[in-house]
Amino acid sequence: MVQQIPTNAAPAIHYPESDGQPMADNTKQFRWIVVIKENLELLFADDPNVFVAGDLLWYPVEGDNKTRQAPDAMVVFGRPKMDRGSYRQWDEDNIAPQVVFEVLSPGNRLRNMTQKLKFYERYGVEEYYVYEPDDVELIGWLRSGDRLELIDETNGWVSPRLGVKFQMTSDNLEIFTPSGEKFLTFVELAQLKEQEKQRAEQEKQRADEAERQLEVERQRYQALEALLRERGIEL
Structure with missing residues (x-):
């Protein structure tokens, strides 16, 4: 009979891939989350x-499945693009997301936002942006040493990491890429693509018509040249 020796191995820690919370509380918040995340992806x-992700749980501490956040959008420089169920930092060369975004809804509470700020400050985020679409207000923080310091003016601010520019209007936030292209919704991108397609088709039609006219003129010239030769006139 073989005697079983008891072991003291700790059970494997489970890191949930969902916190049970909805990504957004309303259509406006959801639209902005998608616009920011997808345009950063692009x-x-x-x-x-x-690596760009939206609403993905980030676990910064191995062995701790309670310390976590799911930013509305986050950008990680130095990590490959691939599907993930969660972002477990110890499996990612211990690289923390450098830039995070949160889009507020009426359901967000000041206490919750304060807790997130402390979390991002503690675990290495370099740039943290909070957008309130109802009031058209953007607040940002930039890392200085071990602290996230409030950015005095976000209107016209250019993100050091992303290179994007934030521009406030009376009724909207506009975000521009380093090359000056505006962040667009999926519908706007599709409409722009269709406009470009139609413009390309029109340019092709104009080019084809110009080629046809040129061919007509060429044929006329050849006919005239042949007629003159028949009459003994050399060009």
């Missing part, structure tokens, strides 16, 4: 080592 589409 901005860094050609860089295989920039």
